[in-house]
Amino acid sequence: MSQFDNAAVSAHLSHVRIVMVNTTLPANIGSALRAMKTMGLSKLVLVAPKTYPHPDIDALAAGAADLIEQIQIVETLEEAIKDCHIVFGTSARSRTIPWPLLDARPAAELSLNAVVKEQQEVAVIFGREDRGLTNEELAMANYHVTIPVNTDYGVLNVAQAIQVICYEMRMAAIEFTDKIEDPEAKMHVTDDVDMHWDEPLVTHEQMEQFYPHIEKMLADIDFMDPQNPRLLPLRLRRLFGRIQLDRMEYHLLRGIFSRVQALNNGTWKKPKDKEDQI
Amino acid sequence: MSQFDNAAVSAHLSHVRIVMVNTTLPANIGSALRAMKTMGLSKLVLVAPKTYPHPDIDALAAGAADLIEQIQIVETLEEAIKDCHIVFGTSARSRTIPWPLLDARPAAELSLNAVVKEQQEVAVIFGREDRGLTNEELAMANYHVTIPVNTDYGVLNVAQAIQVICYEMRMAAIEFTDKIEDPEAKMHVTDDVDMHWDEPLVTHEQMEQFYPHIEKMLADIDFMDPQNPRLLPLRLRRLFGRIQLDRMEYHLLRGIFSRVQALNNGTWKKPKDKEDQI
The missing domain is CATH 1.10.8.590 (Helicase, Ruva Protein; domain 3)
Structure with missing residues (x-):
């Protein structure tokens, strides 16, 4: 079992925001908050939610009241991600728009590497329940991220997808936190994603x-x-x-x-x- | 993006069963089926369910009707796992019973390694919504498995835990399937930013x-x-x-x-x- 500093992991994960675009069902927002809290993420941004606030959100997010207070509501996706360095758009595998595409696990590793080593801000954008993100919204992302599900059986709903992404973000945060706090571990970091940069990256x-x-x-x-x-x-x-x-x-x-x-x-x-x- | 043989992955995952003990809420059984189907698992065993059958199960498991038909109902946990080689009991981190304890990821790797290389049968047991598994039930497991959640915020509910475990089982199945079917693939597995591209990259x-x-x-x-x-x-x-x-x-x-x-x-x-x- 991995041992880790829970507070340090949560501190890293505070730089990874979940962005939900035009969400219709309050239950999905509540589930998202619960998934986030369980995995140690804290920042949810809602872009023009269809139903907010709503009692179902509070009911489902029981125990995550602190996250509800921190929710940011914005009118446009641009506003939600303007200070971010790495932006992921979630997309079903079948998408036709060609774009750098990562599975959830390498996407999380890339993200936490950037957070821990470069103090970057990361956003993962989730689309509407019925039709996901538009091509214009997907084009605002640096990468698309996908969960390698059973191809015979459609896709995860948005709450399940957020659960899996948050879990992978947490696993990567634990991995990178371990590496930093154990100087021994740092010796065998072979990550080729490890870039040291002299200049700040643009937003x-x-x-x-x-x-x-x-x-x-x-x-x-x-x-x-x-x-x-x-x-x-x-x-x-x-x-x-x-x-x-x-x-x-x-x-x-x-x-x-x-x-x-x-x-x-x-x-x-x-x-x-x-x-x-x- | 990882490329894999979906049918081969599902075939491996047919040897990993989910066992739910004394489940009260039909919605949790429905969610479990949905999570399993999405991740390519197919075998659910219910040990003395409190409410079964129930229309909520069918509603939530929409699209997973084939899995509903395959559900096995048994009276005792022993019966549910008798033909298994590796049995995991799910347990919150706080459990006091000392037992070999694995995080979800290494547990999944251990499982799929055993399935693929040794044709073993694996079971993961999930307990009651309110109080999990008894010490006697946990003692029937070879290993305990835990999901390394935010320790400041309790535990996942059973549906979420099943989602994460099934996801890790699938990831391990993909990993082991790749290894077996494409010996070449092992060579370039190290690139953790494995991107799918439609155009050849320049030299x-x-x-x-x-x-x-x-x-x-x-x-x-x-x-x-x-x-x-x-x-x-x-x-x-x-x-x-x-x-x-x-x-x-x-x-x-x-x-x-x-x-x-x-x-x-x-x-x-x-x-x-x-x-x-x-």
Whole structure:
């Protein structure tokens, strides 16, 4: 049996938020809170819930009253994730939109590694009971996460999916907490996900300024038709979404986009004698 | 994302039975069936259930009708487990009875190892909603199994516990099935960020054409001084090196670089009336 520091595990898990979009059934919110509390997570964000507040939530979340008080209600998904570094969208295996896809276990390992070593904020987004997340919502995620269920029998309902994801997050938190507190254990950490980074990583909110910029630049140079961009915006999100830019890279790329725009509209001209920049 | 043979996984999991002792609430039996079916387990044994049959079971187990038909009802726990090789009793962490105790994950690994390699039969016993298993019942188990929950917040209810145990059994079954059917797979099991991708990823060799291209483009637009590029080439390698471009993204980016170059040297001009590409 693993021995662990429960308070340290909960502290790590406070950086992993569960986001529920347009939830209809109060019972699902109550079940989510209960699953979260049992596994040591504490932050639930509801995006435009259909029924809130509701007595069923309190009834089902018995014992998790402190989590109810901490619930954040927001109007848009963007608001829910703007300060996050890693965002997962939950998706059934059958989804056709191609995106970096992780099973729940490696997704949790990636998350807790980022939380413990890089103080990052993580969000896992769950969709509507009847039709999940829209393609636009899924495109806001860095990764999609799936639970490898019996393919002959549809999918888990949202409460069950939250239960499994929270469980995996807890298991990963225990694993990473053990590693940190036992210097011996740190010796045999072979994780290849272990990146040490000198610059802070950009947030989701910053990336929401990045995509319009690259799209505008590509439209300016007629590489993309803004009236009919086809899959290009989605491809760019998929590409830069999984890269996790740091601040310097972010400014570097935006500097390049601005230079191309200036070149295109004539506000910047190639100097005859160089001797130029970065 | 792990690829696996769903039928083979289910076949292995048919040797892992869930045993519920003196269950009171039909809803818990229904939830158990649903959790089992979703995870690919098929054998439920009820020891002297308090309320059976009951319409709530069928309602909650919608889609798992085949499992309902296979339910075995027995009068004693002994009968439920008599042909089993490995028996787990579920127990809250606080139990005082000293016994070999495993977390859910290693318990599942032990079980599926025994199923796959030794054709053994495994049982996991769940107790009453209000007071779990008696000491006599726990003593019938080879091992006790626990889910490492938040110790500040009691325990999972029986439906949630069954959900987590079934999930871990499935994960172990997938793991052992992979190992058996694809000896190659064992070689690359170590990558814990195992992503499913629709396009082939580019090779190192292709990237060695990518970097000169982006650097030449940046030099062309005087964003980089080729005589004194400072850290820029290194930053670009760090950035694009960790992204693992797929073939389509690679051609997309190189297409953008070429367009910028053509714009810069005048071989491509912005058309007066657009109607353009990609």
